[in-house]
Amino acid sequence: MTPDIGLVEHGPAVSLALPEAVGRALSAARIVEASPDPHTPGYWQLRAGNKVGAVAVDVPGGTPVTVRITPKLPVSRLFFLLGYSLDPRGSWWDGQVEVAEHRDLLPALAHAVERQVDRALRPGLLQGYRATEETSPVVRGRIREAEQIRRHFGATLPVEVAYDEFTTDVAENRILRAAVERLLHLPGVPREVRRRLRHQRGRLIDITPPVRGQLLPSWQPSRLNARYHCALNLARVVLNGASAEHAPGELRIDGFLFNMNKLFEDFVTVALREAFRDTGLTGRLQDAHHLDEAARIRMKPDFVLSGPDDVPLAVADAKYKAEKRDGYPDADLYQMLAYCTGLRLPEGHLVYAKGNAPHAEHRVKHAGIVIHQHALNLDQTPNGLLTDISTIAQLMHAGPHV
Template sequence: MTVVQLAEYGPAVSVALPDAAGRTLAASRILDTAAPDPYRSGHWRLRAGSKVGAVSLAVPGGDPVVVRITPKVPIARLFFLIGYSLDPRGWRDGEVEVGDHDELLPALAHAVERQVDRALRQGLLQGYRAAEDTALVVRGRIREAEQIRRRFGAALPVEIAYDEFTTDIAENRILRAAVERLLRLPGVPGDVRRRLLHQRVRLADVTPLVRGQELPVWHATRLNARYHHALHLAHAVLGGSSPEHTAGELRMDGFLFNTNKLFEDFVTVALREVFRGTDRTCRLQDPHHLDEAGEIRMKPDFVLYGPEGAPQAVADAKYKAEKAGGFPDGDLYQMLAYCTALGLPDGHLVYAKGNAPHAAHRVRHASIVIHQHALDLDRAPADLLGEIRSLAWQMTPGATV
């Protein structure tokens, strides 16, 4: 087995790979760079971007190739960002066990198994599920239209619909789907895999989800409170970028998180939580148009509206570390367009880390100031959320948040 170890946004490395494997990586766009090395025959230059996790390529007639991409932030902090984005009011740092694993996939598998075990410790949750059946006795209500269409007026059997009290409910189906997804992935440690197999046995009577099928809907209630953390992690597993395709006889499978999207979700959700309970309205991925004809679309990550419905602040999250030459100019132009279209005098770009905590640029002849903020993701969760609150205050000076 060939194992390629890369770091998120790290330097490119030259790796000996079969041409088929290299071409598949290049076509998948998992990496920022995947191209033949012009200086070394049979080698490919690989560089990771914002996607972290692991993928495996089964090479016909050769050893499998595993590409592992480690995130810049510690695994425990990454799980806090994921959990907070999914459940900001119920998630707390330290509630998810990642064991001694320092790689994303083993830690994720360990965390999901521990949370599923905790959820099922009191037995499988039961609930009511709408069911339809053909029976000799009436239970629930008769489906009159189906009775006429199928039975042509015959009294028996009866087409019925009823609510069934069962363990085959959305919550359990989602947990089973997440467990089975992890069992298919490469790189899950043997001891974790054995525990996941045990959880699948506990969920054996639950109907499995069909691959590609939309996840069933569940709602957080007091009755399913012990399932909440397990379900949020299960959604992270099932919603993660999961390359599964075949190029000729070459199969690629894996699990990846996009840290760009993760950072964007965390920042916007955390800002929304700061303004919860105030007289302001927050909209995420808010669609607008730059031109009067409505032909040039734009979608800021976060727009804050005042009590009267007018925009008060706009922010965009960018998972990019500041370089020696400063923040990327393209981000400034994008924010300038947002401010102009929304009629705002200030715009806010939020980066992950950086050389300076804050910078401001006053645009000539426009009376617009573009602020650039940098969040330190290495800080403790409470401190990180404090930075978000400080950012919210800067976006709305003089307001109480």
């Protein structure tokens, strides 16, 4: 059995010795493409897709199998895409977040989170007022009369009260503790980083620990919590839908996986929205529309540009896939044609992660519609990448609608 498996995003398949239950668990959880090797009994062919990160599969009575999937992009480039998607007008993604020399995503993320949590907590834990409702033996704050009658039928004690408490157990600190706890349970976090994370957990020991399945509290950026902003944005990455926890059959899978399709889509759409911010036009992400007059066929383009009267002016869709030797998939063109038809637009824009040419266009027969295909080179400087996005935005703005 191979206890530690290293794969590369969209890399070639590898054949490895694995228990059948582990192979089936990886396949069922859609972490990698997994199938029995037809040439070698006891071996499985594994191929990574668009998910990167690390997971561990518990083997009853044996050593857990760890699968690490390395992104094709350098981790520093990936962190730029990630940071810009979360906070395009901030600067935490531009040099403030150290990813050290880690080649894998999870060690780099754990290192960055620990450093930013340390910076946030160094002056002391943030304090604030927290609204509290509880049953108390004494009157504190105001009495919740309706609850008092409903729960205690007119009895004077105990008392249902509501009050604002000045405390360190606020949303910001709860989120940081939840992220630290999550990282401490993930496979692939380096020993030294894990040690420092335990130190940060000690600083947050009086903060309410996270409860599995319970929604995290919300927070709003302000001057008072400014030193927490970077740490909270990174904590959001760890906690918001990027963790893999599955229990197919008798085996448990736990880890952190990042969907590169979603990351690319988020970056392109947020960057396009920012490019139009001062133009008087509105960029909407995942804007819902219908293709048919009966409004039964729903469509949701990644990005729709609208004018002051809310009429669609341009549409774009992001595709994290490389152009193949015989061109981009025809299905993408059909999808964009449907968007242009439903939105009554003469042009549409498909934005790919990379390709053999920076731009191509197709004029649809008998429709008067032009579909543009753009290819972004992600492995370039942030300024170069944003310049390429700006060029696409200018083409969208300069379309026939002007």
